[in-house]
Amino acid sequence: MPGRFRLTIVAAILLTVAACSASAPAGSGLRELTVWIMGDSSTRFQQLVKPFTDRTGIGVDTVAIPWDSIDQKFTTAVASGNGPDVLQIGLSKLPAFAASKALLTLGGQALKEHPGLVPANFLDGIATGAGQVSVPWVSDTRVLFYRSDLLTGPPATWEELRAQARTLAGRGQGQYGFHIPQWDTTLPVLMTWANGGTIVDGGGTIDFDTPAFHRAVDLYTGLYTDRSVPADLDFDQLQGFVSGVTPMLVSGPYLAGAIRAAAPDLAGKWSVAPLPGGVARTSLLAGSNLAVWGATDDQDGALRLLDHLAEPRTQLTWYGLDGQLPAAKAALDDPELAADPLVSIYIRQLRDARPLPPVPNWDGETGKALLDALNSIVLTGTNRDTALRALYAATTGTPAA
CATH class of the missing domain: 3.40.190.10 (Periplasmic binding protein-like II)
Structure with missing residues (x-):
């Protein structure tokens, strides 16, 4: 990644944090969302959501789940009814997770109130229309x-x-x-x-x-x-x-x-x-989506967090922090992102990619x-x-x- 791009992203994070901190409600008790993030990027994810917390007063407790443990963790949560508020799901797992009926369907009123989550904003093949239960988070290809x-x-x-x-x-x-x-x-x-x-x-x-x-x-x-x-x-x-x-x-x-x-x-x-x-x-069109647990106690907060994470500038920030490609079309069209010769190849390949059969x-x-x-x-x-x-x-x- 070009150093210039990384510095721009980091500067944007610091400016956003500084601006949002001033608007955070003083002395207010935070609502808190539990988020399951796959792998070892939970610390960087906490950096990413700090502006969201400062702006909304909604805290985020990030729990790192090893990739090889997610099936067992999810099955246990479905059986007990006790899941997180928001969770990351690899695309290959999405059909099985959706079939569990444990995830919130993102249709109708939810999409009207959160237009940033509509499938048209993201790479084709990642999000579905009818029965949509997740929002694209990062994209991947080979x-x-x-x-x-x-x-x-x-x-x-x-x-x-x-x-x-x-x-x-x-x-x-x-x-x-x-x-x-x-x-x-x-x-x-x-x-x-x-x-x-x-x-x-x-x-x-x-x-x-x-x-x-x-x-x-x-x-x-x-x-x-x-x-x-x-x-x-x-x-x-x-x-x-x-x-x-x-x-x-x-x-x-x-x-x-x-x-x-x-x-x-x-x-x-x-x-x-x-x-x-x-x-x-x-x-291959791969990557991860984000979903809301159907029985969450804070559906409004969870959807607001998804809004934040679906924004192109947030996904570009995540690339700067964690090196994972955006899934939002507007983020992939960012000229500074595509200025990296390697990234330009990834984006070119994403234009000719499709997911595994569901x-x-x-x-x-x-x-x-x-x-x-x-x-x-x-x-x-x-x-x-x-x-x-x-x-x-x-x-x-x-x-x-």
């Missing part, structure tokens, strides 16, 4: 990270990537060209989209048994056949990229900050590019079955047809809408 000191340029197609990866793997023992995280359920889907296909049939159910997916399987398994990717389950993708062992990988914008922190001396020796293509270069339990069922099949082929030598038949049996007909 791009190609590559070592520009080891490649003449990024591959434009997956066939070019496979060829370049094979050449890079020929540098010697322990050298590879590409990294496939064996926990990443999205990469095979991206490869399917690149081949002009989808994993959802005309009836709105999951169907992997298509020519486009078969070509994606050929690409995925072929990279292992070429010995272009490490087969080690514990392989560290950051260190692999920094060391040059794996000079290409597909990841989200968050990886850029990790690379800068781990290897500042690599500046100028790596970059990002839109995903390799085929028929298409469509990437399967209620993608991570635990459909996505898991997909990875189980592919990893059994490349890691344990399971017969390809046998593995794919098991995948089709486990997933075909699963509702995806």
Whole structure:
């Protein structure tokens, strides 16, 4: 991120805090909202909402929830009826969380009173109209990270990537060209989209048994056949990229900050590019939304907080604090944000991105079955047809809408 942009954001925060502090009601007891924020950014989130508290007199108690604990935490809250006032939800979790009926529906009067929350303000595909239960908070996508000191340029197609990866793997023992995280359920889907296909049939159910997916399987398994990717389950993708062992990988914008922190001396020796293509270069539209707990004791306060967090300037401030891309269209159109060469690529890729099918339990069922099949082929030598038949049996007909 350009230093100028970060300084502008920080200055804006300080000015806003100073201005709002003067209007905070003196000596008044604060109402307080409990907010669940995923990961380890709760301290920075408290910074972000301080102007809101100073302006409204509504306090915010931020609780950090580890990503791998959110399912259990949410299930327990639904069973007990005791949830937070506001919570962050990853897009892949949204269908299941919405199905619980524990979240406030943001329609009718709520949207009339809070027009900043209407879906049209945000990237297409993140928020829904009828039955909307959340507001886009941050956006994410997948791009190609590559070592520009080891490649003449990024591959434009997956066939070019496979060829370049094979050449890079020929540098010697322990050298590879590409990294496939064996926990990443999205990469095979991206490869399917690149081949002009989808994993959802005309009836709105999951169907992997298509020519486009078969070509994606050929690409995925072929990279292992070429010995272009490490087969080690514990392989560290950051260190692999920094060391040059794996000079290409597909990841989200968050990886850029990790690379800068781990290897500042690599500046100028790596970059990002839109995903390799085929028929298409469509990437994943991911991120997180914010929702209001249906049984909150302070619905008005919770919606006012969502208003604050949905504002483009607030989302730009959050990018300055935490490095997560905005989801508001007006924020993504900010010229200072797009002045960062890497961010300009992220925004370009977001224009050609779509979410995973809204399967209620993608991570635990459909996505898991997909990875189980592919990893059994490349890691344990399971017969390809046998593995794919098991995948089709486990997933075909699963509702995806």
